[in-house]
Amino acid sequence: MNGQAVEFPKQALLTRLALSDSGFVFDPVTGNSFTVNTSGLSILRLLQKTEDWTDIIATLQADFEVSYSVAERDVLEFATALRSAFK
Amino acid sequence: MKQTWVKPFLTPHRMGGMNKFGAVRAQNHQSDLDGVEIAPLLEKYGSPLFIVSEKTLRDNVRRLRRAFATRWPKVRHGWSYKTNYLAAICNVLHQEGSWAEVVSEFEYRKARANGVPGSRIIFNGPWKPNDILELAAQEGATIHLDHLDELYALEQVACKLGKQVPVGIRLNFDTGYTDSWSRFGFNLESGAAKDAVQRIAASPWLKLTGLHSHIGTFVLDVRAYAAQIRIMTDFMEQVERDTGCVIGYLDIGGGFASRNALQGMYLPPDQIVPSFEQYAEAICGTLMEATQGRVAAGKPLPTLILETGRAVVDDAEILVTTVVGGKRLPDGRRGAILDAGLNLLFTAFWYNHEVKPLRPLNGIAEETVLYGPLCMNIDVVRASIMLPPLNVGESLVIRPVGAYNNTQWMQFIQRRPAVVMVTQNGDVAVIRASEQLEDVSGLEQVPQALQVPFPQGLPA
Numbered sequence: 001m002n003g004q005a006v007e008f009p010k011q012a013l014l015t016r017l018a019l020s021d022s023g024f025v026f027d028p029v030t031g032n033s034f035t036v037n038t039s040g041l042s043i044l045r046l047l048q049k050t051e052d053w054t055d056i057i058a059t060l061q062a063d064f065e066v067s068y069s070v071a072e073r074d075v076l077e078f079a080t081a082l083r084s085a086f087k
Numbered sequence: 088m089k090q091t092w093v094k095p096f097l098t099p100h101r102m103g104g105m106n107k108f109g110a111v112r113a114q115n116h117q118s119d120l121d122g123v124e125i126a127p128l129l130e131k132y133g134s135p136l137f138i139v140s141e142k143t144l145r146d147n148v149r150r151l152r153r154a155f156a157t158r159w160p161k162v163r164h165g166w167s168y169k170t171n172y173l174a175a176i177c178n179v180l181h182q183e184g185s186w187a188e189v190v191s192e193f194e195y196r197k198a199r200a201n202g203v204p205g206s207r208i209i210f211n212g213p214w215k216p217n218d219i220l221e222l223a224a225q226e227g228a229t230i231h232l233d234h235l236d237e238l239y240a241l242e243q244v245a246c247k248l249g250k251q252v253p254v255g256i257r258l259n260f261d262t263g264y265t266d267s268w269s270r271f272g273f274n275l276e277s278g279a280a281k282d283a284v285q286r287i288a289a290s291p292w293l294k295l296t297g298l299h300s301h302i303g304t305f306v307l308d309v310r311a312y313a314a315q316i317r318i319m320t321d322f323m324e325q326v327e328r329d330t331g332c333v334i335g336y337l338d339i340g341g342g343f344a345s346r347n348a349l350q351g352m353y354l355p356p357d358q359i360v361p362s363f364e365q366y367a368e369a370i371c372g373t374l375m376e377a378t379q380g381r382v383a384a385g386k387p388l389p390t391l392i393l394e395t396g397r398a399v400v401d402d403a404e405i406l407v408t409t410v411v412g413g414k415r416l417p418d419g420r421r422g423a424i425l426d427a428g429l430n431l432l433f434t435a436f437w438y439n440h441e442v443k444p445l446r447p448l449n450g451i452a453e454e455t456v457l458y459g460p461l462c463m464n465i466d467v468v469r470a471s472i473m474l475p476p477l478n479v480g481e482s483l484v485i486r487p488v489g490a491y492n493n494t495q496w497m498q499f500i501q502r503r504p505a506v507v508m509v510t511q512n513g514d515v516a517v518i519r520a521s522e523q524l525e526d527v528s529g530l531e532q533v534p535q536a537l538q539v540p541f542p543q544g545l546p547a
């Protein structure tokens with residue numbers, strides 16, 4: 001899987017999000033708010049620092065009990081959700 | 088220690104917030120049926136799997152009988168075969184004293200094959216071919232005429248058999264509460280029913296002994312039945328006066344709602360579906376009033392016949408299905424693909440079935456579309472339901488599914504799965520094996536010239 005091919009929302013857009021440990025996500029520009037679960041929160045936090053696919057999956061595997069393929073599949077799907085939430 | 092992985096998700100906060108009922112419902116799960124664990128059954132019989140509760144089925148029909156028998160002296164239940172004619176289900180109900188109510192040659196023969204004698208069969212329906220009409224007349228079935236051609240056909244049959252055949256006629260009329268199913272039976276308002284009665288009275292071969300009507304299905308307003316009884320008892324008095332016949336029974340058909348959520352219904356079924364007692368109160372109360380003078384006049388109180396289908400069997404059966412894939416839809420909702428769809432769950436066209444995970448699931452519920460496995464756009468089991476993230480292999484219980492699915496299911500794209508019954512003693516019995524390819528293709532015959540697909544060698 002080539003991480004370059006995965007398109008996440010622009011990093012500037014993601015870094016402005018306020019993330020709380022409880023999973024509350026607030027976008028100060030649009031005023032929209034969201035709920036994420038633990039894994040989603042981890043991914044958002046990672047994305048605020050890096051867009052490197054290998055890093056993201058490796059970090060998730062270090063923190064969670066998850067296989068490479070499941071993590072990859074689920075992050076891919078999460079990217080779709082992020083793109084539709086943060087346009 | 089590493090944390091457990093739950094599929095990542097993100098839900099926007101919309102005006103009005105998340106559906107709190109959906110969230111609450113999704114927290115529930117169902118891991119057993121009558122104390123029998125479901126997961127091992129899936130291992131053994133495969134997924135999807137239909138599971139019937141014998142206990143619920145018996146409880147339901149007993150409650151129905153009790154509700155009416157405590158309010159009217161003569162009550163009979165005819166099991167509506169088309170609602171679910173798996174032989175084991177029919178015979179549970181026959182063991183509880185229900186007759187068979189059939190609507191075709193196929194169903195008549197099925198009832199006979201189940202061991203039901205013709206004398207305990209109620210024969211309805213708009214098409215009764217001659218040979219089966221003759222058999223039914225011979226065997227003493229309760230035949231309900233649907234139209235004039237059938238009246239003439241039965242008269243000929245009776246003449247041929249050389250005996251007078253008792254008959255009932257099916258009526259249709261406007262109760263003011265339900266759409267009149269005017270395509271079945273003889274219409275009352277137009278005078279067609281009266282004409283048919285006169286014609287029967289004039290025949291040496293036929294004798295009118297009963298009246299039948301079925302006012303609709305999933306009838307939520309008990310007043311519709313009170314109206315039906317008033318109309319039928321008025322007509323009974325009228326035909327007895329006009330022709331001197333004696334009406335021995337009133338068959339009011341089926342139609343009681345089951346505890347299922349019709350699409351477009353806003354309140355949960357528990358709040359709007361009347362109980363058997365409420366239906367019985369409306370029906371028997373009206374019957375009591377309308378027949379007060381009969382005993383004094385030396386006429387019998389009519390037997391009340393019920394053909395209740397869905398309300399007896401619907402919640403006695405569940406369908407267990409398994410997630411085979413998931414996707415994020417372009418509009419942000421989650422989609423899950425199940426191994427069971429409209430091919431098995433015809434009733435998903437009009438019900439929003441209850442869906443519960445087999446085990447408690449982690450994560451916050453979000454809006455999910457449940458798709459079936461068919462390569463067809465219409466194959467949607469639930470268009471919108473709040474469920475936690477679903478992994479491949481996660482199983483879901485869909486309920487209630489006992490009515491009309493095991494008869495209207497179709498062999499389309501997929502084979503039909505096994506149906507098992509959890510018996511009263513807690514055993515599990517297969518009551519219909521899962522279909523194999525040979526079961527489907529075994530009926531096909533291929534002409535000699537078409538036996539091989541590529542006689543000239545494989546195409547490019």
Ligand SMILES: Cc1ncc(COP(=O)(O)O)c(C=O)c1O
Binds near residue numbers: 341
């Ligand atoms: C003649 C007749 N009787 C009984 C039934 C059973 O109806 P329900 O399942 O609504 O009780 C039907 C269903 O359409 C019917 O047509």
